[in-house]
Amino acid sequence: MASVPFHYIDVRSFCYATEDEKRVEEALRTFLPEEFEVDRVENKGYHGDRIVVLSARVENADDLRHVLSRLSELDEIDRLLAELDDRVDDNCSFFVHLDKQAAFRGDVRLGEGLTLRAKVEAYPAKREAAIENARSALETARA
Known part of the structure; x- marks a missing residue:
């Protein structure tokens, strides 16, 4: 894939007080290139419990390819491609929710x-153009 039709990819997860932050970060890193920086923001929940937001923004073309390559490993990639109309919004953003427990493994x-x-x-x-570009990128990553 010569060029990648994405400006950036954000990956994010919440780490609740009942979870091990290192394990949640490890799950997030399943989709990131090695040694990629993960941002950490600590918040409080409604009842005063600690919630840590772990996130990373990938902008470099090679790093974007890495994330797409990991995403293309989905067993349900055909389902994802079929649902692109529902997964791309009017602002040309593509959304996917992934299993945190599976990612940890x-x-x-x-x-x-x-x-x-x-x-x-x-x-x-x-x-419509964003849907076709996302489809093309996912199909290329799958090949």
């Missing part, structure tokens, strides 16, 4: 716990 599955948001390049910035 190094597996890639749709589920809850990790959020992947990718800003799709589209000129002009139209949703």
